[in-house]
Amino acid sequence: MTSLTEFFNKHEDETLKGISHKNSLIKRNIIAHMAINGECTLSELTKELHISVPTITKLVQELVDENIVSDLGKVETPGGRRPNVFGLANSAIYFAGVNVGRDNMRFLITDLQNNIIKEENDFTFELQDRPQCMERICTSIEEFIANCGIDRGKILGLGVCMTGRVNPETGRSYKYFTSSEQSLRDLLEERVGIRVLLENDTRARCYAEYTCGKSKDDRNVLYLHMGRGVAIGIVVDGQLYRGKSGFAGEFGHIPFFDNEIICSCGKKGCLETEVSGIAIEDKMCRMIEKGVNTILREQYDQQKTIHIDDIIAAAKNDDNLSIELIEEAGEKVGKAVAFLINTFNPETVIVGGNLAAAGDYIMLP
Structure with missing residues (x-):
């Protein structure tokens, strides 16, 4: 695997076929399970993903060799053989986030544990429905990612949230930058070269509070x-x-x-x-x-x-x-x-x- 970005962005109809394709999908599911549920044993993965023990053992070891998953050693049990516990390496995957506000922009890099690795704010920004503003957003994101100190291949995705009516499925803002035939999401992906998720800023905050706050x-x-x-x-x-x-x-x-x-x-x-x-x-x-x-x-x-x-x-x-x-x-x-x-x-x-x-x-x- 050349990079996690390529790994996760492969479409089902691309080069991988047969067993290789199936194993790639299972590895994605392993990573997704660990990202959501945290550390786990091979038996827990087998039970949750309904995959055989030999297959899970083989694919987890491949992920360990690729420095995506870490072997965290033996876990204590009431009796019997102690199994190894595995978890995602914090340095394996990062996410970039941008909040495009009415009067500021905020840029973040986070790891898998939601730790903020890098943060910048631009309080001179003003959101306007003009091509010059769109260019400034793209340029600012490009500069932040280029200078954040993280290997670009390890940045799995870019989340962009902004005010106004936003449809994350179509990737369009229906208040800003509506004149282009391309969606805002596609425009950003083309410029930045990283998979983009576009969301309304309030829904993004709601999701953050729900998943990470006291109301989870x-x-x-x-x-x-x-x-x-x-x-x-x-x-x-x-x-x-x-x-x-x-x-x-x-x-x-x-x-x-x-x-x-x-x-x-x-x-x-x-x-x-x-x-x-x-x-x-x-x-x-x-x-x-x-x-x-x-x-x-x-x-x-x-x-x-x-x-x-x-x-x-x-x-x-x-x-x-x-x-x-x-x-x-x-x-x-x-x-x-x-x-x-x-x-x-x-x-x-x-x-x-x-x-x-x-x-x-x-x-x-």
């Missing part, structure tokens, strides 16, 4: 993301729910309010127009222009903009206006969450995003 034992979970926008991720019976077209979770664009504020989606009165980070920023700017006192006045006079993170920091510094605006948003979004609870009856509702950092100022209302 629950089967029905809602993740409410309160950043500069508002959206939800949905886990039903242990599975991430995307909906027919991959657009499930656009909670912020439900018209909850009878106001004349036009949302980014083009409708009036969406939940986002009152409780999102952008809505709170706009309210703060309007209140400052009306002369309401706040410790953010000097910053606004200099920059003419206020970010939601600045408002949260001011609230924690006992700024009354910031506290009032966050509490008002908390009360309104709480009523919307009550609608979700009555509809989905989840075991857990997780609140994330910028506004989660406001703590009791957002949660108590």
Whole structure:
């Protein structure tokens, strides 16, 4: 095997045939089982994968020789012969991840244990539906992977999550970069040369919380993301729910309010127009222009903009206006969450995003 990327990206109709093809598929299943379940013995693999002991023994040894699987030695048992336990070598496989946010990009390399090997942030980035922005995304990913210090052949895949309507099956964003006949996923794969998974940012966060957070034992979970926008991720019976077209979770664009504020989606009165980070920023700017006192006045006079993170920091510094605006948003979004609870009856509702950092100022209302 020349690289894990090639190993996992081989299609069923390519060069491998017969026994070689079957063994390649079994080895993929062994790796996948260890990635999900962790260390295991040969007998456990035989039972879970329904493969004979001689075949499992042979293929696991091949993976050990290829430095993909490690022989971790004998495991203690109540009696009888002690079996060897095997696990994936952390240095065998890596994953790259990119979050394309509205006003920043974040780049990560992780190993099989979800340890962050490399991390970079670009806070000068602004997401715009323009070819120049697409070029910057591609160039930034290429530079990060080239300089991350990891052998490119060991990077199994690139996960890209971004805001807006995203269908991971078609690999398309239906809000950004829609003019090309190629899907966004295919464009990125062509440029970067690594298999790409495209996902909505809120669903990606929901999946991360569900698989790695405190709620991983629950089967029905809602993740409410309160950043500069508002959206939800949905886990039903242990599975991430995307909906027919991959657009499930656009909670912020439900018209909850009878106001004349036009949302980014083009409708009036969406939940986002009152409780999102952008809505709170706009309210703060309007209140400052009306002369309401706040410790953010000097910053606004200099920059003419206020970010939601600045408002949260001011609230924690006992700024009354910031506290009032966050509490008002908390009360309104709480009523919307009550609608979700009555509809989905989840075991857990997780609140994330910028506004989660406001703590009791957002949660108590």
